Amino acid sequence: MVRQLKWRFLGIAIPVLLIGGIGWGSDIFIFRKHLQPDLLIRHRIYVHVIWLTYLLAVLVPPGSPPRPISPNAQLAKISTFCRKCNAIKPPRAHHCRICNTCILRMDHHCPWTNNCVGHRNLLHFIRFLLSVVIGTSSVFWNLCGRVRVLWEARHQPIYDDDVSLPEIIATIVFTPVSFFVIFTVGLLTIRTMWNLCENVTLIETWERERVDGQIRRGRLPPVEFPYDLGGPYDNLLAALGPVWRWLLPWTEPPGDGMHFDTNEDADPNTPWPPADPDEIPVYQYVERQMPPIVSNRSSTTGSVSGFPAPYFNERAARSTQLQDGYDTIESEPDDDADPNTYWRRDKWQSWEGERLEDFGVDVDAELYHRRQESDDDIDGDGENVPLGIVKRKLVGIGGRRIEEDIEGRN
Template identity: 35%
Template sequence: MPVKLKWPWLGIAIPCVLVSFIGYCGHFFILSNFLSPSKQLWFQCNLALIWLSYYYAIYTNPGRPRPNFEVPKYEWKNYCKKCQNYKPERAHHCKTCNQCVLMMDHHCPWTMNCVGHNNFPHFLRFLVWVIVATAFLLYQLVSRIIVLWRDRNLPDYMFHRSELVFLTILTPLDAFVLLTITILLCRCLANQIFNGMSQIETWELERLQALFDSKRLVPLLIEAAWDIFPGTREQINESTAAELSMNKELRLEDVVNFPYDLDPWSNAEQLLGNPLLWLWPFGRPKGDGMSFVKNEISEYSSRASYEDLLLSLPWPPDGGRTRAGPGSLSSSIESITKQGEQLIRRRPNDTSDLIGRRQWQNDWGENLEDFGVDVDTEQAS
């Protein structure tokens, strides 16, 4: 679950103290006693890259929509009343930054900034360089401990007391930082590289899965297709909902496609730009963050089957609907089993058991607000 700090400035102060204490104390009190000058220089260069990438992650604007943005055809029209502008795909309004953020991943308390399209490469490089530095330092610390333990019977004057003190403090602290940042990097890679998703979009997919498991999603998708694709009411109707509801083998991926997942390499290029510049401190992402390359499944065709029409819906495919309206398809279709036969019938317009998108939480207890999203601006049309 995202961290919330009572004093936001601690989000930057804590990482700065940790990097300084672990990096510089580890160097001057331990590494300088036995490490070669070339390796010490390499370690200092690594620390400099940490500071540089962290600086850019903090001060680079994550990206905001250009003024008077016009929503392309077959995309949801999501108007931000605070910015008085339409949001591009994948953009959300951050309550803390007070702006719409392009491809918003989350608001990060450790940078006091949103992680979005423009600064995600800096954020990812910061994590990488922290892992490289802490892994290198941990290896050297453990190696030094082994040497000192082997020579423990030598006279005391051959050891630096300060080295022993800082070995005791820095070894577990460095291991803790390495573990936590590695977990965070793995989550970023799993979401963005292997699935092409931001953290918000991963949360969105979990919400859709919950709707699908409760048999509520398909009618919402059909209503969304009616809204976004003109002339589909005859092709996709209540009979379609009945047919899909009776299909016990139907899976979420049969009706929901995440359009921005290409393949791991292409996802990485979209996120980090030119592969030759992935570790370059000033490397930028591909594109302008206003529109994104989509997979072939998301291509709309008026001649497509109704299953393909549902798969070609823009993200999120239900349009971010918070609740089915009275008399809507999603509140009127129900699949029941009676005397061994499966039947489709209308049910009362009771949606009291539905949880709105603004309030829904995943298994981690996260809702949209936990990622920094201003939920008052999240109504699509």
């Protein structure tokens, strides 16, 4: 489960203490005296590799969209808009509330590197995880060997030259700590590799669970996740590049972080995740809600903020077709919560209790004005909508009426 730390400096301090303590502490107090030379050299190589991969995971930026961005026709169809950057947001990009910028192919903001895991540093992050698991497993194995020796020598006097009090204390401390590191980092490594085999990010696993729940309840039409190319090997190649580059410390994933291969079942003209039924589509937000800031309609081209007008019209038509069926579909969750708030991206929790903001995403940059602000507000006359409670009648399946309290805003 991903959680952001209240004190961000701990995200760097704790890994540094663990790497230095387990790696160098076990070397100084235990291994230097008892390990064979070849095993000691291997241990020190592991420690240096962990330090190198950690520094790269911390220092290499995840990658941000170029500003200004001029999308081609296909990219414009599936791009969205960032309210914080006031700019086009490519597919799979998100605005990080900690880094305060849009991140290409954002996986999550890692508190232990104080850096986002994105397009450019994904391989560095994976190398760090694998090096920690492999290196710490080697330390744990050697420590278990010393535990066995110490147990067999438990009746010997403490002043024996082969057994010292600092070694006993170091063994007692580092053995459970190294196991804890293997267990926790190992779980994260398994989860990350599993996601890579499906070509999905941590944020997208959260989105898929939320979208699938809405599809089951009829709030959204069936939609395929577009980036799963079928097999684990194909997905790994798409996410990480050729196999020979995976272990080279200076390599990065292929591509520009804005264009991605999709499967045959995906709609190439529809962004993912799909917009919620009660969200204003991005083209309406750009055109009507923020004309002084980002709406630069040309009288000759009819484009808005880099989006060619024909693709706005196509997306508007698709949105209208989908929206026609929403008011006749029952969409209440099991706990009778208001569906317009239960499924909202800033409210919904996964089965693990994770919220979108737990991954570092700036939720305010991801949301547009709600449809519940009234139809007049959607049409662009939002300044005249007073504060208060608007009663809306929704007709469900079989004529059932659902009465919802929807708070209006200026």
